[in-house]
Amino acid sequence: MDLLRFITAGSVDDGKSTLIGRLLYDSKSILADQLEAIERATKGRDDGTVDLALLTDGLRSEREQGITIDVAYRYFQTPARKFIIVDAPGHIQYTRNMVTGASNCQLAIVLVDARHGVVEQTRRHSLIASLLGIPHIVVAINKMDLVDYSQDVFSDICIQYAELAKKLNVNQVTYIPLSALNGDNVVDKSESMPWYDGPALLEHLESVEIDDNVNLEQARFPVQYVIRPQTTELHDYRGYAGKITSGQFRKGDAITVLPSGETSTIDAIEVAGRSPAETHYDEAFAPMSVVLHLANDVDISRGDLIVRTDSQPVVSQSVEAMLCWMDTKEFKVGNKYLLQVGTARTRCSVREIAYQLNVNTYEETEGVESLKLNDLAKVILRTAQPISFDPYRQNRATGGAILIDETSNVTVGALMLIGEA
Template sequence: MDLLRFITCGSVDDGKSTLIGRLLYDSKSILADQLEAIEKASKSRDNGEVDLALLTDGLRSEREQGITIDVAYRYFQTTARKFIIVDAPGHIQYTRNMVTGASNCQLAIVLIDARHGVVEQTRRHSLIASMLGIRHVVVAVNKMDLVNFSEDVFSNICIQYAELAQKLTIPDITYIPMSALNGDNVVDQSAAMPWYTGTTLLSHLETIEIDQSDSQLLGRLPVQLVIRPQTAELPDYRGYAGKINSGSFYVGEAVTVLPSGESSTISRIETNEQDVQVAHVNQSVILHLADNIDISRGDLIVPSANQPVLSQDVDAMLCWMDTKTLSLGSKYVLQVGTSRTRCSVRAIPYQLNIETYEQIEGVDTLKLNDLARVVLRTAQPVAFDPYGQNRANGGAILIDETSNVTVGALMLQGEA
């Protein structure tokens, strides 16, 4: 049974948490004690209805304000598929939380309030989803009950979003009218919208074909730990431990260690205290090489025949996530996988206008939640793949040198 990771995003009060609660409730994926807890917490509501948003809004401040602040994760499964749901906050000041949550997702549900149509956060979250390489989007036009289930309202919003999507890289978009509060077209087909003949949300999530090509990508192993027990029983043991973030490795394969460029062949692969001939993506392994090479944490082991970009000049798309302003010449720590190196911002070719998606040139500073293209100069060569080819080895973060706080999320594009 395969796994689908998806995120719900959109503007504040579009009903993201309620939609997830309805999805869990109607698919009978809520434990009895969970249901009892939210029923107690909902007693103060005037209409006496269960507040399904409480299933994801777990922080006290979220319950008090009725909004989502942190990213919430929920797990459930049906007979068709397993799911990880990421509930992202809608407020603009929590955009960085949305970026974090979406980075590993394969599908995004963009909620739109039927009364308001496409708004700024719709554009912002759609742009971020596109930048993060999410190829499947569901446009969930929510609160249709508040516009009398009007087909014209739904059609107009679809037209608005289609115009927006022409400027993005999202190959698959599905439009579904729904009412998360009442359950229309979430799990069960709605009798209130006979004009809609498409699929329900859950049915779409169960049947959509997701590209599971990570295992077909080029092998990449960021070294996390060098294991050398140096005991009498294992005098010559030398292993390189890490989690394969894409592709596969096999015994006898010629590999190169970056950034040094030293080459060898794999003599042994261990996983779960057993020797195997082949190891695949997401497996934690210990590789042994035929030659003694100087390898340390942060190095990248790759097939010699298919190596990534290795450069000190990096071109990237950036989502700035700090309240402090980024300026030309600012210095940070760049982390790609387990590798860290100091870097400076050499250029900002352009910033993206959230409303129009136009490129604004001549920018020399960036503020919280700005999206821009940047060029970095690193102290040491960095090994990476273009993000569009390999998300696992093309994503990176910027870290403040003094506070050690993550201040930026990067989608590496190539050598500058």
């Protein structure tokens, strides 16, 4: 049974938390004690309904304000598939939370209020989903019950979003009209919209193809730990532990260690802490955690990247990237940060802000000297040591990076690496 990780995003009060609650409730994925808790919390309501949003709005401040602040994760499964739901905040000041939540998602549900159509946050979240390379977008046009389940309203919003998707070069977009409050087209097809002949939301989530999202071409292995047991029987043992982030490795493959450029071949592949003689693994692939043994001693440490020699990434000290700034302190030309790509970490300085991206018009503004919280921009960084990476569009696993404040050790920026500057 495979796993689909998806995020819900949209403007404030579009009904993201209610949609997730309805999805869990109607698919019978709520534990009895959870249901009792939200029934107690909403006891005495005039309409006698249960507030399903309370299933995801877990913080006290979220309950008091009636909004989602933090990213919430929920897990459920059906006979067809396992799911991880990421509920992202809708307020503009929490856009950075959406970036962190969406970074590993394979699908994004962008909610649109049927009464309001495409708004600023719809554009912002769609842009972020596009930059993060999320391959599947579902435009869930919610609150159709408040527009009398009008087909014309649904069609107009589809046309609005299609223009947006064209600008962002997003190809795989699915449009679903629904009412999270009433359950229309969430788990079961709605009788109120006979004009809609597509799938309900859960049906689409169960059937969307996700196997093509695994990169099996570019073999990448960031070294997390060097294993060197000090025992008599294993005195010649040296292994390099980590997780294969993409591609596959086979015994006998010629490999290159980056950024040093040293070469060797894979002598053995160890899995689950057992000796190679017990496992006899001849190959391993993403996302397996393994220990690689090489034919000869090579100077390797944490942060190095092992790749197949016939599939090389970019190695450079000058990097071009798209940045989402996530700190209240301004990002300025000349500032210095720690840059982390996979397990590798090095100091870097901001050489240039090529342009700032307007989230409403998608226009590029040049000549910008600083960025504020939640700003998006194309930047150029200079690193103290060479870093190894792939363009984010080709390989999300080795094309994503973060900026870390040197003094506070706080993550202050999310990067989608483009290439050598």
